[in-house]
Amino acid sequence: MRYAFIERHRRVWPICVQCRVLGVSVSGFHQHLARGKKIACRRHLSDAGLLAHISALYAENRGAYGWPRIWGELVKRGIRVGKQRVQRLMQKHGIRARGKRRFRVMTTDSRHDLPIAPNLLNRNFTPAGPNQAWTGDLTYIATEEGWLFLAVVIDVFSRKVVGWSMRPDMHRSLVIDALETGLFQRRPPKGKDNLSQ
Secondary structure, three states: OHHHHHHHOOOOOOHHHHHHHHOOOHHHHHHHHHHHHHHHHHHOOOHHHHHHHHHHHHHHOOOOOOHHHHHHHHHHOOOOOOHHHHHHHHHHOOOOOOOOOOOOOOOOOOOOOOOOOOOOOOOOOOOOOOOOOEEEEEEEEEEOOEEEEEEEEEEOOOOEEEEEEEEOOOOHHHHHHHHHHHHHHHOOOOOOOOOOO
16 A cells, blocks of 8 residues: 555655655565566566467477467466467467377388398307397488488497498388498408308
């Protein structure tokens, strides 16, 4: 009540005089004014201001949040706004949660008439030294630009990656590049029991 009185009469009497008479501090009065402005700003946030908050939250969460979660975050951060207003603004400006990327099975087709390499390891995964047995695998990774295919060649003895290759498609050069990278890096000696035969 005292602060409201001072505010109403501040053009009539100096603030410091009113504060002294009413027994309040000048700094307390100015804090009261600042709090009132902040609350008014939150209550009367323009669409442009609210849209800026929505866009910042959307970017902060990499486009994963739709209007319900954006609204929840706004409320958590002290911005009082209705659900419908957030939903309306997001729809109007085309801000929507990214859908989950559809999983595609992209395995190799084992039903073919092409020759199949013999299983030389025969489940013997304990070679006596490095560069005696290498094994490889293919996998695919979802990225912002689409799927990437990764071929990896591993030395069975050390369990270290000796070669790898990555491409946006599953072409045979993917595996050949990974193997050639391993051969270039390790340079295994030629011989009956070695890979480079």
